[in-house]
Amino acid sequence: MIKFISTRFFVPFLLMFFCLTTLNAQVVKIATYNIRMDAASDVKQGDGWKQRYIPLTQLIKYHDFDIFGSQEVLQNQLEDMLGQLNEYTYVGVGREDGAKKGEYAPIFYKKDKFQVLKSGTFWLSENTAAPNKGWDAVLPRICTWGLFRDLKTKKKFMFFNTHFDHVGVKARLESAKLIMAKIKEIGGTNIPAVLTGDFNVDQLSESYKVIDESGLLKDSFEMTDAPYALNGTFNNFRSNAITASRIDHIFLTKQFKVKRYGVLTDTYHTLDDSNVAFNPATAPKELKLQNSQARVPSDHYPVTIIVEF
Secondary structure, eight states, rough: OOOOOHHHHHHHHHHHHHHHHHHSSSSEEEEEEOOOOOGGGGGHHHHHHHHHHHHHHHHHHTTTTHHHHHHHEEEHHHHHHHHHOTTTTEEOOBBTTSSSSSSSSOOOEEEEEEOOOOOOOESSSOTTSOOOOOOOOOSSOOEEEEEEEETTOOOOEEEEEEEEOSSSSSHHHHHHHHHHHHHHOOOOTTEEEEEEEEEOTTTTHHHHHHHHHSSSOOGGGSSSSSOBOSSBOOOOOTTTOOOSOOOOEEOOOOOOEEEEEEEEEHHHHHHHHEOBBOOGGGSSSOOOOOOOOEEEESSBBBEEEEOOO
Protein backbone atom coordinates (compact mmCIF):
# COMPACT_ATOMS: atom_id res chain seq x y z
CA MET A 1 0.00 0.00 0.00
CA ILE A 2 1.47 3.38 -1.05
CA LYS A 3 1.15 6.25 1.38
CA PHE A 4 1.28 9.80 0.06
CA ILE A 5 2.76 12.62 2.08
CA SER A 6 0.43 15.55 2.50
CA THR A 7 1.57 18.69 0.65
CA ARG A 8 0.81 20.50 3.88
CA PHE A 9 3.99 18.97 5.34
CA PHE A 10 5.97 18.21 2.17
CA VAL A 11 6.21 21.77 0.78
CA PRO A 12 7.63 23.30 4.00
CA PHE A 13 10.11 20.40 4.15
CA LEU A 14 11.30 21.13 0.61
CA LEU A 15 11.70 24.83 1.38
CA MET A 16 13.77 24.05 4.45
CA PHE A 17 15.91 21.59 2.46
CA PHE A 18 16.69 24.13 -0.27
CA CYS A 19 17.48 26.84 2.28
CA LEU A 20 19.95 24.57 4.06
CA THR A 21 21.53 23.54 0.76
CA THR A 22 21.98 27.18 -0.27
CA LEU A 23 23.44 28.08 3.12
CA ASN A 24 25.95 25.23 3.00
CA ALA A 25 26.98 26.08 -0.57
CA GLN A 26 28.13 29.62 0.15
CA VAL A 27 29.55 31.32 -2.95
CA VAL A 28 32.65 33.50 -2.55
CA LYS A 29 34.43 35.61 -5.19
CA ILE A 30 38.20 35.53 -4.67
CA ALA A 31 40.86 37.39 -6.66
CA THR A 32 44.53 38.28 -6.84
CA TYR A 33 45.63 41.60 -8.35
CA ASN A 34 49.10 43.11 -8.69
CA ILE A 35 48.19 46.80 -9.08
CA ARG A 36 51.74 48.01 -10.05
CA MET A 37 53.42 50.34 -7.59
CA ASP A 38 53.13 54.09 -7.92
CA ALA A 39 56.19 54.73 -10.13
CA ALA A 40 57.09 58.17 -11.48
CA SER A 41 58.53 56.51 -14.60
CA ASP A 42 55.03 55.38 -15.63
CA VAL A 43 53.57 58.89 -15.82
CA LYS A 44 55.13 59.98 -19.10
CA GLN A 45 53.73 57.01 -21.02
CA GLY A 46 50.26 57.60 -19.53
CA ASP A 47 50.26 54.76 -17.00
CA GLY A 48 50.88 56.69 -13.79
CA TRP A 49 48.94 55.70 -10.68
CA LYS A 50 46.85 58.89 -10.62
CA GLN A 51 45.97 58.29 -14.27
CA ARG A 52 44.71 54.73 -13.76
CA TYR A 53 43.54 54.15 -10.20
CA ILE A 54 39.92 55.15 -10.96
CA PRO A 55 39.55 52.56 -13.78
CA LEU A 56 41.37 50.04 -11.56
CA THR A 57 39.01 50.46 -8.60
CA GLN A 58 36.00 50.56 -10.91
CA LEU A 59 37.10 47.18 -12.26
CA ILE A 60 37.22 45.79 -8.71
CA LYS A 61 33.79 47.19 -7.86
CA TYR A 62 32.18 45.93 -11.06
CA HIS A 63 33.54 42.40 -10.72
CA ASP A 64 32.52 42.54 -7.07
CA PHE A 65 35.39 40.64 -5.43
CA ASP A 66 34.47 39.51 -1.92
CA ILE A 67 38.07 39.10 -0.82
CA PHE A 68 41.32 39.55 -2.75
CA GLY A 69 45.06 39.64 -2.33
CA SER A 70 46.98 42.51 -3.89
CA GLN A 71 50.65 43.21 -4.49
CA GLU A 72 52.96 46.24 -4.92
CA VAL A 73 50.62 48.42 -2.88
CA LEU A 74 52.29 51.49 -1.37
CA GLN A 75 50.73 53.49 1.46
CA ASN A 76 49.32 56.24 -0.78
CA GLN A 77 47.86 53.62 -3.12
CA LEU A 78 46.29 51.81 -0.20
CA GLU A 79 44.59 55.06 0.86
CA ASP A 80 43.43 55.82 -2.69
CA MET A 81 41.95 52.35 -3.08
CA LEU A 82 40.11 52.46 0.23
CA GLY A 83 38.81 55.91 -0.69
CA GLN A 84 37.11 54.42 -3.75
CA LEU A 85 36.23 51.03 -2.24
CA ASN A 86 34.22 52.01 0.83
CA GLU A 87 32.86 48.51 1.36
CA TYR A 88 36.36 47.06 1.90
CA THR A 89 38.99 47.10 4.59
CA TYR A 90 42.29 45.22 4.78
CA VAL A 91 45.01 43.47 6.76
CA GLY A 92 48.71 43.91 6.01
CA VAL A 93 51.87 45.95 6.62
CA GLY A 94 54.67 47.49 4.58
CA ARG A 95 57.58 45.17 3.97
CA GLU A 96 60.35 47.71 4.73
CA ASP A 97 59.50 48.32 8.40
CA GLY A 98 56.54 46.09 9.27
CA ALA A 99 54.32 49.17 9.46
CA LYS A 100 53.70 51.64 6.61
CA LYS A 101 56.97 51.78 4.68
CA GLY A 102 57.43 49.91 1.42
CA GLU A 103 55.14 47.65 -0.54
CA TYR A 104 52.26 45.89 1.15
CA ALA A 105 50.83 42.50 0.19
CA PRO A 106 47.43 43.35 1.67
CA ILE A 107 44.31 41.24 1.83
CA PHE A 108 41.25 43.36 1.04
CA TYR A 109 37.87 42.05 2.17
CA LYS A 110 34.27 43.17 2.43
CA LYS A 111 33.53 44.44 5.92
CA ASP A 112 29.93 43.19 5.91
CA LYS A 113 30.88 39.69 4.78
CA PHE A 114 33.91 38.61 6.80
CA GLN A 115 35.41 38.98 10.25
CA VAL A 116 39.16 38.77 10.87
CA LEU A 117 39.94 36.50 13.83
CA LYS A 118 43.75 36.63 13.51
CA SER A 119 46.23 38.11 11.06
CA GLY A 120 49.94 38.60 10.56
CA THR A 121 52.83 39.00 8.14
CA PHE A 122 56.04 37.01 7.82
CA TRP A 123 59.12 37.68 5.69
CA LEU A 124 60.20 35.27 2.99
CA SER A 125 63.67 34.60 4.36
CA GLU A 126 65.57 32.57 6.92
CA ASN A 127 64.44 35.16 9.51
CA THR A 128 60.67 35.37 9.07
CA ALA A 129 59.95 37.75 11.96
CA ALA A 130 61.59 41.02 10.85
CA PRO A 131 62.23 43.02 7.67
CA ASN A 132 65.09 41.47 5.68
CA LYS A 133 65.99 39.85 2.37
CA GLY A 134 66.11 36.07 2.03
CA TRP A 135 68.51 33.84 0.06
CA ASP A 136 69.36 35.45 -3.32
CA ALA A 137 66.42 37.89 -3.35
CA VAL A 138 67.16 41.48 -4.33
CA LEU A 139 64.28 42.91 -2.30
CA PRO A 140 62.52 42.09 0.99
CA ARG A 141 59.51 39.87 0.31
CA ILE A 142 56.53 39.09 2.54
CA CYS A 143 53.43 36.98 2.96
CA THR A 144 50.38 38.42 4.73
CA TRP A 145 47.79 36.07 6.20
CA GLY A 146 44.46 36.18 7.96
CA LEU A 147 42.05 33.79 9.64
CA PHE A 148 38.59 34.83 8.46
CA ARG A 149 35.06 33.94 9.50
CA ASP A 150 32.22 34.19 7.02
CA LEU A 151 29.58 36.21 8.88
CA LYS A 152 26.72 34.41 7.17
CA THR A 153 27.76 30.77 7.38
CA LYS A 154 30.15 31.13 10.37
CA LYS A 155 32.68 29.03 8.45
CA LYS A 156 36.38 29.80 8.94
CA PHE A 157 39.15 29.81 6.36
CA MET A 158 42.77 30.93 6.06
CA PHE A 159 43.89 33.42 3.42
CA PHE A 160 47.56 33.93 2.49
CA ASN A 161 48.80 36.55 0.01
CA THR A 162 52.36 36.97 -1.24
CA HIS A 163 54.75 38.41 -3.83
CA PHE A 164 57.84 36.38 -4.74
CA ASP A 165 61.16 37.92 -5.75
CA HIS A 166 61.53 38.77 -9.43
CA VAL A 167 65.24 37.81 -9.65
CA GLY A 168 66.21 35.26 -7.02
CA VAL A 169 65.60 31.73 -8.32
CA LYS A 170 66.58 30.14 -5.02
CA ALA A 171 64.51 32.72 -3.14
CA ARG A 172 61.40 31.76 -5.08
CA LEU A 173 61.93 28.04 -4.49
CA GLU A 174 62.63 28.48 -0.78
CA SER A 175 59.73 30.93 -0.45
CA ALA A 176 57.35 28.30 -1.83
CA LYS A 177 58.63 25.74 0.67
CA LEU A 178 58.40 28.26 3.52
CA ILE A 179 54.81 29.24 2.73
CA MET A 180 53.71 25.62 2.57
CA ALA A 181 55.28 25.06 6.01
CA LYS A 182 53.67 28.22 7.39
CA ILE A 183 50.21 27.25 6.13
CA LYS A 184 50.49 23.97 8.02
CA GLU A 185 51.94 25.69 11.09
CA ILE A 186 49.39 28.53 11.28
CA GLY A 187 46.26 26.87 9.96
CA GLY A 188 46.90 23.14 10.11
CA THR A 189 45.85 20.76 7.36
CA ASN A 190 42.12 20.64 8.04
CA ILE A 191 41.01 24.28 7.82
CA PRO A 192 40.25 25.54 4.29
CA ALA A 193 43.05 27.72 2.93
CA VAL A 194 43.59 30.11 0.02
CA LEU A 195 46.96 31.29 -1.29
CA THR A 196 47.07 34.19 -3.75
CA GLY A 197 49.95 36.15 -5.19
CA ASP A 198 52.29 37.31 -7.87
CA PHE A 199 54.73 34.40 -7.85
CA ASN A 200 56.91 35.73 -10.68
CA VAL A 201 56.98 32.22 -12.16
CA ASP A 202 54.61 30.47 -14.52
CA GLN A 203 52.90 27.10 -14.38
CA LEU A 204 55.99 25.20 -15.56
CA SER A 205 58.43 26.34 -12.86
CA GLU A 206 59.85 24.29 -10.00
CA SER A 207 58.64 26.66 -7.27
CA TYR A 208 55.12 26.54 -8.73
CA LYS A 209 55.22 22.73 -8.55
CA VAL A 210 56.27 22.84 -4.88
CA ILE A 211 52.82 24.32 -4.16
CA ASP A 212 50.69 22.73 -6.88
CA GLU A 213 52.01 19.21 -6.23
CA SER A 214 52.08 19.53 -2.44
CA GLY A 215 48.94 17.48 -1.90
CA LEU A 216 47.56 20.34 0.20
CA LEU A 217 47.04 23.14 -2.33
CA LYS A 218 46.09 23.06 -6.00
CA ASP A 219 46.05 25.73 -8.70
CA SER A 220 42.42 26.85 -9.09
CA PHE A 221 43.00 26.96 -12.87
CA GLU A 222 43.12 23.17 -12.76
CA MET A 223 40.09 22.86 -10.48
CA THR A 224 37.47 24.17 -12.89
CA ASP A 225 36.06 22.59 -16.03
CA ALA A 226 35.99 25.80 -18.04
CA PRO A 227 38.75 28.30 -17.25
CA TYR A 228 38.39 31.68 -18.98
CA ALA A 229 42.04 32.49 -19.63
CA LEU A 230 42.55 33.90 -23.11
CA ASN A 231 45.82 35.50 -22.06
CA GLY A 232 48.49 35.15 -19.39
CA THR A 233 48.57 37.47 -16.40
CA PHE A 234 51.47 39.89 -17.09
CA ASN A 235 51.04 42.54 -19.80
CA ASN A 236 53.75 45.20 -19.13
CA PHE A 237 51.09 47.88 -19.84
CA ARG A 238 50.81 46.59 -23.41
CA SER A 239 47.12 46.03 -24.12
CA ASN A 240 47.88 44.10 -27.33
CA ALA A 241 50.55 41.80 -25.87
CA ILE A 242 49.82 38.11 -25.35
CA THR A 243 51.52 35.30 -23.43
CA ALA A 244 50.74 31.75 -22.35
CA SER A 245 52.47 32.22 -18.99
CA ARG A 246 50.41 32.72 -15.85
CA ILE A 247 52.56 34.20 -13.07
CA ASP A 248 49.67 35.29 -10.82
CA HIS A 249 47.98 32.34 -9.15
CA ILE A 250 45.24 31.35 -6.74
CA PHE A 251 45.85 28.04 -4.94
CA LEU A 252 43.18 26.31 -2.85
CA THR A 253 42.73 23.38 -0.51
CA LYS A 254 40.31 20.58 -1.40
CA GLN A 255 37.42 22.05 0.61
CA PHE A 256 36.73 24.53 -2.20
CA LYS A 257 34.85 23.80 -5.40
CA VAL A 258 35.83 26.16 -8.22
CA LYS A 259 32.79 27.19 -10.24
CA ARG A 260 34.56 29.75 -12.44
CA TYR A 261 38.10 30.92 -13.17
CA GLY A 262 39.01 33.99 -15.20
CA VAL A 263 41.91 36.22 -16.23
CA LEU A 264 40.25 39.63 -16.58
CA THR A 265 41.68 41.53 -19.54
CA ASP A 266 39.51 44.64 -19.08
CA THR A 267 40.77 47.81 -20.75
CA TYR A 268 39.92 51.49 -20.62
CA HIS A 269 40.62 54.25 -23.16
CA THR A 270 42.32 57.61 -23.35
CA LEU A 271 42.00 59.98 -26.28
CA ASP A 272 45.00 60.27 -28.57
CA ASP A 273 45.85 63.77 -27.33
CA SER A 274 45.30 63.04 -23.64
CA ASN A 275 46.47 60.69 -20.91
CA VAL A 276 43.22 61.13 -19.01
CA ALA A 277 40.69 58.29 -18.97
CA PHE A 278 37.81 58.94 -21.39
CA ASN A 279 34.61 60.12 -19.71
CA PRO A 280 31.47 58.85 -21.49
CA ALA A 281 29.36 61.41 -19.58
CA THR A 282 30.69 64.04 -22.00
CA ALA A 283 29.27 62.26 -25.06
CA PRO A 284 27.93 64.53 -27.88
CA LYS A 285 24.30 64.52 -28.97
CA GLU A 286 25.11 62.52 -32.09
CA LEU A 287 27.14 59.33 -32.42
CA LYS A 288 30.81 60.07 -32.90
CA LEU A 289 33.79 57.69 -33.03
CA GLN A 290 37.15 59.01 -31.90
CA ASN A 291 40.64 57.56 -32.07
CA SER A 292 41.91 56.40 -28.69
CA GLN A 293 44.57 54.43 -26.89
CA ALA A 294 43.45 51.18 -25.23
CA ARG A 295 45.05 50.92 -21.79
CA VAL A 296 45.13 48.44 -18.94
CA PRO A 297 44.73 49.52 -15.28
CA SER A 298 47.89 47.66 -14.23
CA ASP A 299 50.80 45.80 -15.78
CA HIS A 300 49.18 42.61 -14.47
CA TYR A 301 45.71 41.31 -15.18
CA PRO A 302 43.67 40.29 -12.14
CA VAL A 303 42.77 36.64 -11.70
CA THR A 304 39.38 35.89 -10.17
CA ILE A 305 37.54 32.73 -9.18
CA ILE A 306 34.07 31.92 -7.89
CA VAL A 307 34.09 29.12 -5.35
CA GLU A 308 31.81 27.18 -3.06
CA PHE A 309 32.90 25.77 0.27
